[in-house]
Structures are given as structure tokens and as C-alpha cells.
Amino acid sequence: MQTHAKKLLVVITEGALEKLLARDVRRLGAHGYTVSDVRGGGERGERAADWEADRSIRMEVIGDEAVIGTIADHILATYCPNYAVSMYVADCGVLRPHKF
């Protein structure tokens, strides 16, 4: 099996941002993304996903280091000051590099 090195960006944040983030990552060069509903807690309190205004999401984006870096910087500057955001970047290996 041959893998190709890419970066995986994981953003855990408020459900209210889903549409905005989806638009932003596409605009900044990502080929795709995956979103799932999650719940958890942090320094801004618990986000138990009790009802629709309390939803949290996890967005995963795989891409080249430059694209992932641009997206991460954009999120840091645009959303981190006012929204609950947890974000990390990891190395990953993909099998079909043209997809990302």
C-alpha cells in the first residue's frame, strides 16, 4: 500500500458555523470536508446538544499543508475570538492524492 502525505484539520465548533465553515473551506481551496454531530464541554461550558441551538459539529478537512494552513489561519482570525472552537492538525496518509 502506498500512501501520500497530507494534513488533516479537525475543527470542533458550534453547529451555527456549519454553513459558514463549509463555504469558507471550499473557497480557501479544500476539495471536500466531512461534518458530524458531536457533544462535549470546554472552557465555555457544556455543549450537550440538548436542542438545536446547542448543537456542536466536528468538521474534518484533508488537504495539502499550504491549504490546511490557510484554512486554519482563517478560522483562528475569524471565528476563534467569539465562538467555541477546538482545532488541531495531524499528519495523515491518503491513498488517492488527487482527491485532496
Place this chain on the structure above:
Amino acid sequence: MDVVVLFFLLGLGARLAGSDLRLPESLYEALSIFLLLAIGIKGGVELAGQPLAIVGPQAVAVIALGILIPLIAFPILRSLGRLNRFDAGALAAHYGSVSVVTFAVAITFLTSRGIDYEAYFPVFVVMMEAPAIVVGIVLARRGATDKPVAWGALAHEVLLGKSIVLLLGGLAIGWIAGPSGIVPVKALFTDLFKGVLALFLLEMGLVAGGRAGEIRRYGVFLVAFGIGMPVLSAAIGIAFALAMGLSPGGIVLLATLAASASYIAAPAALRIALPEANPGLSIAASLGITFPFNITLGIPLYSQMAGWAAALGGH
């Protein structure tokens, strides 16, 4: 106390006692879709027989009421509450907008007492949803030019949000189908309404109980505002209702709509339009304080107030 309120108290008590009971999110979604459609359909059937000449001016008055309430709430929050303009604007928007479930509880309150009301009232629910959200945002953003509001995206969020689409859609379906056309779906949307509302209120009790920690954090002013503001709004709503010439039940419903605070449409829209506002503050007030107050003590109180006002006015 109406039986549906007991379900709310069960949920509230269970969460306060630390139970981890929760309804599946998909059930919550399904129940809320059902309630919005059912309320819309019922109003639509009745709307068919109403002349637009009566409903039109009343709808304009109701929009004015939705604009007025945040204009009153904002200075109270700024001066007495010492809140920053973002939090004050967000809270004002929540309190000017409406809670459909509170409205549904008011309808069951009137129905169980045999009090008549204008059955096309769901039209007014739709009319009151959005104006206050716009007013709250304008109040908070006034003078600030650094971050222009994306009004297009906001309009999409609010006007095509679940509650307006389903309420308006239900109104249209009921209006087009008429009393005879609605018969095949009546067993689901009319006969089961109260049972579904009860189940939904159980969930709302659990969610409201989950706000207890936040309420303790924000302190006495928020509790006072969460109870005082709806009573003040109800009084203004009653004045509007009398001027509009509504029936006794209609007066109670408009008072309840004025008193209710949004916890679905407003939070979603404001999170995007006013990111600087603390969402926990608005939710603790509208869902943790005002919603429980309205459905337990508020609606009976507004009914009393409506009676006093009608007596004063010689109705």
C-alpha cells in the same frame, strides 16, 4: 394546571435531580416539525373564511408590537442590567421574538376553558418572529462600522428557517385544503396535538433544567428581567389587542406572544449576526427563566390581566 405543563415539570424535575434522561435528537426534531405544521394547518383552515381587510391591519399592528418590545427591553438591559450593547441587543431580540411552544400552551389553556380566540392567530406568530431579531441587531450594531451585517444571509437564516417555513407552509396547506380537505390528516395533526405537545414539553423541561447552572452564574438581574420583562410585554400586548379589537381569547394569546421569548429562531440568527454576544446569557434567560415562568404562572396571569383590562375598558 394543564396536563401538558405537568410533563414539563417532570422533565424539569428529572434534570434538576440529575437524571440523565434525554429524548433522541431526531425525536425532538420530529416533534417540533409536527407541532409547527399542526399549528399552521389549524390556523390556515380558519383563515380561509377571514376577510383580508380585517387580518391585514391586525398583522401590521402585530409587527409593530414585535418592533416595540426590543426597543423597550434594550435600554432596560443597558441601564439596569449594565450589559454591553451586544448582550443587550441579543437579549432584546430574543424577548421581542416569539416562542411557538409557549403559544401552543396558551392555546390549550384557552381551549380547555372554552374561551374563543381568532383561530387565524398563527399568522401573527409568523409576523412576530423576525422583526425583533432585526431590531436587536440594529440596536447592537448601531454606530459600529467595522463589521457590516450580512443581511442577505441573515434573511435566509430567519425567513427560511424551520419555524417560518413550516408555520407558513401549514397555513397554506390548511387554507388551500379547507375544512373538508383536511379531514384525511385530521387524526394525526389535530387529534394527537396535545399528546405530542406533552412529549415535547417533557423534552423542554429537560433542556430548561439544564440551564440552572448558567442562571446561577448570571445572577439576580437576569432572573428579575426573565420574569419582569414578559409581564411588562404582556401588558403592552394587551393594550395592542384591545386597540385591535380582538376577542377575549385573542387578547390572552397576543399577551402571551408578546411575553414569550424565542429560543430557536433568535439564537440561531444572532449567533451569526452578533457573534460578540454571549449566547449562554440569552438562552439562560429565555429558556431557563421566561419559558418555565410563562407556561406555569405567566399564561394564567395574562388571562387575569386581560380580564382586568377588558373590565376597565368597559368591554
